[in-house]
Amino acid sequence: MNSPKNEIPLLLGSLLITGGILAAGYWWFMGGRSGSNVSGQSTELSEGSKNLVASEAGGKANFIQAKNAGVAAVSRKQNVEAVTQFSKALQISSNAPETKIYFNNAKIGNSTAFKIAVAVPIQSDLNGSLEILRGVAQAQEEVNKVGGINGVPLKVVIADDAGKTENAVQVAQDLSKDEQVLGVVGHYASDASIAAAKVYDAAKLVSISPVSTSTKLTKLSPYFFRTVPSDYVSARALADYALQKLQRKQAVVFFNSQSGYSQSLKDEFATAMSLGGGSVVQEVDLSAADFSAAKALDQSAGADLIMLAANTGTLDRALQVVQSNPKKLPILGGDDVYAPKTLEVGRQQALGMVVAVPWHIDANPQAKFAQTSRRMWGAAVNWRTALAYDAAQSLITALKTGSNRIGVRDALVANGFQAVGGSGAVRFLPSGDRNAGIQLVQVVAGKKSGFGFDFTPVKK
Numbered sequence: 001m002n003s004p005k006n007e008i009p010l011l012l013g014s015l016l017i018t019g020g021i022l023a024a025g026y027w028w029f030m031g032g033r034s035g036s037n038v039s040g041q042s043t044e045l046s047e048g049s050k051n052l053v054a055s056e057a058g059g060k061a062n063f064i065q066a067k068n069a070g071v072a073a074v075s076r077k078q079n080v081e082a083v084t085q086f087s088k089a090l091q092i093s094s095n096a097p098e099t100k101i102y103f104n105n106a107k108i109g110n111s112t113a114f115k116i117a118v119a120v121p122i123q124s125d126l127n128g129s130l131e132i133l134r135g136v137a138q139a140q141e142e143v144n145k146v147g148g149i150n151g152v153p154l155k156v157v158i159a160d161d162a163g164k165t166e167n168a169v170q171v172a173q174d175l176s177k178d179e180q181v182l183g184v185v186g187h188y189a190s191d192a193s194i195a196a197a198k199v200y201d202a203a204k205l206v207s208i209s210p211v212s213t214s215t216k217l218t219k220l221s222p223y224f225f226r227t228v229p230s231d232y233v234s235a236r237a238l239a240d241y242a243l244q245k246l247q248r249k250q251a252v253v254f255f256n257s258q259s260g261y262s263q264s265l266k267d268e269f270a271t272a273m274s275l276g277g278g279s280v281v282q283e284v285d286l287s288a289a290d291f292s293a294a295k296a297l298d299q300s301a302g303a304d305l306i307m308l309a310a311n312t313g314t315l316d317r318a319l320q321v322v323q324s325n326p327k328k329l330p331i332l333g334g335d336d337v338y339a340p341k342t343l344e345v346g347r348q349q350a351l352g353m354v355v356a357v358p359w360h361i362d363a364n365p366q367a368k369f370a371q372t373s374r375r376m377w378g379a380a381v382n383w384r385t386a387l388a389y390d391a392a393q394s395l396i397t398a399l400k401t402g403s404n405r406i407g408v409r410d411a412l413v414a415n416g417f418q419a420v421g422g423s424g425a426v427r428f429l430p431s432g433d434r435n436a437g438i439q440l441v442q443v444v445a446g447k448k449s450g451f452g453f454d455f456t457p458v459k460k
Contacts, residue, residue, distance in 0.1 A: 070082045070106065082102075083103065108144075114149055121188050121189065136185055189261065190214035237438040246330050250304045253282070318333075347452070
């Protein structure tokens, strides 16, 4: 991809935080260094001495006061006070992953620790960033509670690449220079992961993306891995559903020509349709200046199916397509369409839409990760959190046998490597891709999200 009752409320909480609004009952979801890249944008890294997430816990004043006090204590190297203040903040609101990571780091203080980083686009996608941080924070807390990795605790650096390729390169350079950083969870957008991979490769630093799905990342670098299946897998699942279940063969695809992820998904879907006896009869660029959903649908007279290969930045335009679907053609979508906004805006017009995601908590609600994460965050998490947890667990498992950068990479590619992830066992192919499948989910009428509609697993 290029994003405490159910995973959609969890997403919604962050969405409302972004707008500075708190909706009761709904949740969504290197210390203090900064640098600047060629565009003049600042890149932010922090182990606890800087707030990268401007607002957590819905902007509660007492939470913010305690968290800020903890950050200030870290800046003064007063780790005991930092632990006290971060603990106070988490007692007010436990669903605050940046604070949870800072709390865990402060407990380690100046003691010897293994260090990994997590790179997320906080400035451009707060919702998705919090989801990723939640997975990493959970993995960190779990391993440290049982004594760490071979007796050594795990410290996490948070980096904000703002979702920009130039920022991602700068973040990768900053992390590569810190020899204590032994692995990176990230990046988020496929384009950012592609740009950063070259830097990590030169530094022999492993990065494991939980969300970057572009096929261009396959075999890109011996130091790049991902816990999310590539677009090859999701596109084929969607094409198979269209051809076999829906009996539809002529698709109009909406995509963003400026997004590597979107182009990758579009191309893979077209290939899969063709191999199955169908075809893509029209491609529509959501990023075009003269884009019109109604006009595009009027001009796709031969289509009997809509495929939304939108990325996060073009989701609003993709939802215009959903609303402008007078013929009620069946709609399919990639994982970036999996968002609360789809339910809120699409509503009746989105009913029946099928979206491909790597994991859904309702597919196996009794699984250990599903139950543990629900207790930790007071909510059901979504696939981005689960796969970020998987990425962090992969690094943790690798660090048990490899205590330096090359050792981590060697462990990941060793015969028999397996990490216990939230979405299942994690194993990597020689290409760096994960050997895993896809879960199709469908929009149905329901009450879990608060919008009157929910995503639920498609029955096989």
